């Protein structure tokens with residue numbers, strides 16, 4: 553019996569990996585992602601369940617740090633090479649594919665059009681089946697967010713204030729020395745205005761106090777799915793992992809795969825909760841190409 557890929561196994565970009573799949577993969581060990589289906593390792597149950605019933609499966613993806621490499625200017629970020637082709641292939645093979653991001657739906661639509669379901673601002677906005685939806689409680693917060701974005705632009709470099717309509721991101725990637733000032737100012741405005749703070753990778757986000765997050769998006773979108781994957785890189789993606797955990801606990805026939813994209817900023821919280829960890833967005837695309845090839849062989 554070949555060994556199983558253990559929870560947390562680390563997969564690297566096969567294009568840069570020099571090792572062959574070693575057969576047994578210890579937690580944290582580096583193996584070539586592209587070698588998985590061909591290496592007779594026992595695949596994770598979330599993979600085999602998806603292969604057994606692709607039309608009953610769902611694939612969920614975070615955007616920044618997952619389908620796109622992190623860069624200094626959020627406005628210039630685009631999906632990594634091969635991402636759109638991989639999603640196009642999987643969309644033909646799998647029941648439903650969705651991007652679940654903190655970006656506005658407008659930005660996601662510019663990148664992906666109507667290719668897959670789009671959930672923006674942690675699900676406060678979405679674009680599905682050709683229609684745009686906004687959470688009914690969110691709209692009244694738009695002027696409050698606009699006001700706080702304008703005030704933020706007076707307190708910090710305006711180019712680092714990303715006004716997203718129903719939320720605002722205060723970035724400090726290019727000015728890490730301002731991190732404390734920006735985050736404490738953000739916490740102060742959140743307390744003053746009744747907003748929520750969402751930390752992220754070199755960013756503090758202010759959003760409406762609506763109890764709706766990536767986990768709620770996944771819960772609602774799962775429907776009667778038999779299997780689902782969520783691929784993410786940041787702490788906000790833990791909520792989506794938890795939604796898959798809950799569903800797995802409630803329904804033993806359901807199989808999930810939690811995929812983390814490793815990075816030095818998020819810490820171990822996400823990779824500890826993941827079934828598989830890939831080393832970068834290109835390594836994730838390689839894994840998705842493997843999945844599509846595996847599904848096509850069936």
Ligand SMILES: O=P(O)(O)OC[C@H]1O[C@H](O[C@H]2O[C@H](CO)[C@@H](O)[C@H](O)[C@H]2O)[C@H](O)[C@@H](O)[C@@H]1O
Nearest residue numbers: 615616622623624626653654721725753754755
């Ligand atoms: O849910 P996501 O799709 O992962 O969005 C989370 C945030 O992503 C973006 O910020 C991050 O990526 C930027 C571009 O690489 C980077 O400059 C920044 O430091 C990261 O935090 C996006 O700009 C934010 O609005 C999202 O909240």
